[in-house]
Amino acid sequence: MASSAVVPARYLITGLGNPGREYAGTRHNLGFMVIDHLAERLGIALHAGRGEYRISSPHPLPGTDREIVLLKPLTFMNNSGVAVREVVHYFKFELPHLLVVLDDLQLPFGKLRLRSKGSAGGQKGLRSIIQALGTEAFPRLRLGIGQSSEQSATAFVLSRFSRVEREALPGFIAQAADAALDFCRHGIAHAMNRYNVKTNPEQ
Numbered sequence: 001m002a003s004s005a006v007v008p009a010r011y012l013i014t015g016l017g018n019p020g021r022e023y024a025g026t027r028h029n030l031g032f033m034v035i036d037h038l039a040e041r042l043g044i045a046l047h048a049g050r051g052e053y054r055i056s057s058p059h060p061l062p063g064t065d066r067e068i069v070l071l072k073p074l075t076f077m078n079n080s081g082v083a084v085r086e087v088v089h090y091f092k093f094e095l096p097h098l099l100v101v102l103d104d105l106q107l108p109f110g111k112l113r114l115r116s117k118g119s120a121g122g123q124k125g126l127r128s129i130i131q132a133l134g135t136e137a138f139p140r141l142r143l144g145i146g147q148s149s150e151q152s153a154t155a156f157v158l159s160r161f162s163r164v165e166r167e168a169l170p171g172f173i174a175q176a177a178d179a180a181l182d183f184c185r186h187g188i189a190h191a192m193n194r195y196n197v198k199t200n201p202e203q
Contacts, residue, residue: 014035028158049071051083051087078124102142116192117139146190
């Protein structure tokens, strides 16, 4: 009698941003930066997907019986849901195993917030994903980029980080990557308890 192989739990980490050199390094591409950091840290390569996205092959998560997949939609921020829906449905990801990493105007720069579900809160990429999946019930990791009283929201998110912010950015990205991996290893409740309290004690 042949033994059935145990299929490892598979997690999808999706970073939001805009494709193209003109958008590289802008505040709106913070999700892309986290994916790039994770790919380099774990030695994972992203390749062209079946649709408008770059994706990795399933990669064993060290110290666990789980696998992770990294995803960067190339449909531009406002249409992020097109790529996410295609990947989720084609590869049959469970929504509790999807983590969307995105920038957030409502949080101060350098602060992060994990949530298991919720509204888009004005973030158009997240709104697109909610509409495409037909539900708000999936985890997300919001990364604070602050706000500007001198620029419109659109101009601000497409602007580049200040010198002071650029100095702090590597540590912020690394912390966001740590939170994403903690989510994959231990689940959203554990990651929320660890990182939301640590970085947002007032929440």
